[in-house]
Amino acid sequence: MHTKVESAIISLSLLFLGVFATTGSGLAQERVYVVRDVLEAMETITKGRVMGPDENPFITPNRFVVTKSSEIPGKAVTELPGLVYGKLDAKVEKIGVVMTINEGVIELAGGLGVNVLVAHHPFADATNFGGVRLRDYCDLYGLNLFEAHEAFHGRHPGIAFLHGYKVQNVSINYGGDPGNVMFLGKAFPDTKTLGDILQRLENIMEGQKRDQFLALEREFWGKADLQEAVALNKPLILLGSPDRKVENIIHIFPHTGFKPEHLEKVYRDNPNLDTVICSISRVRPDHALVQKAAELGLNFLLGNSHPQEIYENGMPLGKALTQLLPGVPVLLLDQRVTAIPVAEAGNAALQAYGDQMAAILTAK
Ligand SMILES: [Fe+2]
Numbered sequence: 567m568h569t570k571v572e573s574a575i576i577s578l579s580l581l582f583l584g585v586f587a588t589t590g591s592g593l594a595q596e597r598v599y600v601v602r603d604v605l606e607a608m609e610t611i612t613k614g615r616v617m618g619p620d621e622n623p624f625i626t627p628n629r630f631v632v633t634k635s636s637e638i639p640g641k642a643v644t645e646l647p648g649l650v651y652g653k654l655d656a657k658v659e660k661i662g663v664v665m666t667i668n669e670g671v672i673e674l675a676g677g678l679g680v681n682v683l684v685a686h687h688p689f690a691d692a693t694n695f696g697g698v699r700l701r702d703y704c705d706l707y708g709l710n711l712f713e714a715h716e717a718f719h720g721r722h723p724g725i726a727f728l729h730g731y732k733v734q735n736v737s738i739n740y741g742g743d744p745g746n747v748m749f750l751g752k753a754f755p756d757t758k759t760l761g762d763i764l765q766r767l768e769n770i771m772e773g774q775k776r777d778q779f780l781a782l783e784r785e786f787w788g789k790a791d792l793q794e795a796v797a798l799n800k801p802l803i804l805l806g807s808p809d810r811k812v813e814n815i816i817h818i819f820p821h822t823g824f825k826p827e828h829l830e831k832v833y834r835d836n837p838n839l840d841t842v843i844c845s846i847s848r849v850r851p852d853h854a855l856v857q858k859a860a861e862l863g864l865n866f867l868l869g870n871s872h873p874q875e876i877y878e879n880g881m882p883l884g885k886a887l888t889q890l891l892p893g894v895p896v897l898l899l900d901q902r903v904t905a906i907p908v909a910e911a912g913n914a915a916l917q918a919y920g921d922q923m924a925a926i927l928t929a930k
């Protein structure tokens with residue numbers, strides 16, 4: 567039994583907590599957020615490009631609802647920026663920011679108690695969910711799923727910043743092709759040469775530390791042939807030399823559909839260009855884009871690779887969510903990918919297991 571004074575104190579305390587829980591002021595960590603709040607945060611972050619809570623993407627026009635297809639029957643996917651799956655009134659426990667959802671991501675989220683995943687890349691039923699229905703898998707862990715891909719692109723100048731220049735012009739659909747992203751910009755005062763860009767990327771993206779960690783990992787497992795995606799795709803100059811001057815930059819992302827004829831047209835419109843930066847995806851030295859750049863007398867530099875997009879785009883997204891939803895734990899789900907020859911994978915027991923099962927698989 568509480569005394570009257572104790573009861574009054576308890577009532578006051580509850581009232582006090584209740585105020586913070588509803589206003590979100592002061593002790594921000596007391597605020598309870600629901601999935602609808604995450605949607606509102608995504609509206610802010612994308613500047614209103616996501617779908618509203620009650621919008622049908624096939625009725626309400628939204629230019630960021632885009633279907634991309636390689637004309638393979640049954641394999642097209644439509645981007646639905648916003649809340650793709652989940653309950654608007656579900657309480658937000660933890661948010662995971664991720665590039666691409668896969669089974670590892672879902673299990674990581676499940677283990678961490680993350681119940682909201684904000685994916686940068688669009689996902690498709692079953693494809694990104696270990697081959698099973700999204701609904702069946704996500705309901706197990708109470709996962710609410712957001713995506714914002716083209717709706718997010720071009721919303722911050724960070725990728726240019728990381729590569730050492732200031733954006734002056736952005737196209738997210740160059741040549742009328744949705745998703746064909748291109749930046750034009752001017753090098754920062756301290757970015758004078760191609761070598762400065764390489765050094766800047768090396769410093770900010772911790773290239774050397776990653777190499778050291780990979781060396782430790784190879785030694786720890788006794789696997790000299792272990793490879794890792796970022797370490798294999800370091801920034802590199804394809805045309806020019808480290809001391810070549812850099813001033814006016816075109817930044818392209820060839821996996822989004824940027825073609826040599828696009829480069830020619832941009833150069834015709836901007837004859838002061840001197841450098842092509844190609845990042846996220848890259849081209850081989852004999853690629854037509856490199857040949858076109860050589861023809862035009864341009865430098866050509868390969869920048870960050872796609873696995874680093876979790877830092878290029880995921881970090882700003884995660885920080886923005888943290889600021890808009892103070893107190894909610896936001897985690898960055900890095901997806902480090904490694905490769906090893908089958909003959910060196912696992913331990914002796916797994917090698918024997920693999921051999922035995924392979925014998926069954928190959929028996930005639
Ligand atoms: Fe992206």
Ligand SMILES: [Fe+2]
Nearest residue numbers: 687846872875
């Ligand atoms: Fe991407």
